[in-house]
Amino acid sequence: MSIDIEEFEERTSAELEEPSNAERVLRFLFENRDKAWKASTIADRSNVNENSISAVLNRLKEQELVRHKGSYWAITDDTERLRRAHQFHRTIQRFNELYGEEDRDEWIEASERADE
Structure with a gap:
């Protein structure tokens, strides 16, 4: 793509x-918050590889940003939680724009040096 x-x-x-x-x-789930969806449909409609969708949905569930019941998924009804997550993401x-992205390996090394 160009x-x-x-x-x-x-x-x-x-x-x-x-x-x-x-x-x-x-x-996708926010724009369609009046419905719950099967994972395969979410993958298709949000342009996410179907092999990745379960991991994505489960991570979002752990963060309490989506709800899961049976084979259906929906956005959380906790709008304050969504707002805070979005605000954190934007921050x-x-x-990252101002100072550059963090390097995970550098953090690990610094942590190990601090433990010495």
Whole structure:
């Protein structure tokens, strides 16, 4: 896929990033919050690989951002939790733009040095 050079020049790196699978799923479920969906339909409608959808949904369930009953999934009804999660995500994106992304390996090394 390509974009025209004007869009490339005018947009920030964050604006050019593709949304994550979790973001796609949450967006789809939020936009269709009046229904519960089967995982395969969520995968199809949110453009997430069907082999990945179970892991994505289970992570979102652990974070209490989606609900699960039988073979159906729906967005949480805790709108405050959704708002806070979205706000946190935007804050992290902004920090990454300002200061660069964190390096997990550097954090592990620093933690190990601190334990010595």
